Amino acid sequence: MKPTEDLIQEHKSIKVMLGIMKNIADNISDSKGVDPDDIERIVGFLRTFADKCHHGKEEDALFPAMVAAGLPQKSGPIAVMLNDHVLGRNYINAIETGVKNYRAGQSAQPIADGLFNYVDLLRGHILKEESILFPMADRILGKETQEQIAGRFGLIEEEVIGHGIHEQYHELLERLKVKYS
DSSP states (O other): OOHHHHHHHHHHHHHHHHHHHHHHHHHHHTTOOOOHHHHHHHHHHIIIIIIIIIIHHIIIIIHHHHHHTTOOSSSHHHHHHHHHHHHHHHHHHHHHHHHHHHHTTOOSHHHHHHHHHHHHHHHHHHHHIIIIIHHHHHHHSOHHHHHHHHHHHHHIIIIIIOTTHHHHHHHHHHHHHHHHO
């Protein structure tokens, strides 16, 4: 499997979570309440699966290989993707702060705002990756380089994320999908 195909598979799980997040944000905006424990689980998913694993694979393996193949890092598609990653981390922090404040008796609306912002950002980010960046990577990276990247992806999953974590997050997605669909 090409590294970009692996990333697209992860996008499928991330897209499921984005749908759940949108539904929760809609519920909050409609004054239907919020389960802060679920939001904390979502933050865990975003920090570990979406950021450390998925974005980590891009930042530690794919993007450096693309730069080595001649793409600029400080401008163009890679710079845009890296900026999106930073914005996403900021939105995750805002969601987490919103949960803490909600538990302290404040409004849940900042949680919804953070969820909406993250969902909008990531939906656009995924579209850019799948329609522009990944096809570009497939064109400019040779088979041997892609195999090296795929090997690095495996190491990231085991060393950075840990054995069995993917499966735990897939179970979480299923539970939240049932609850918030």
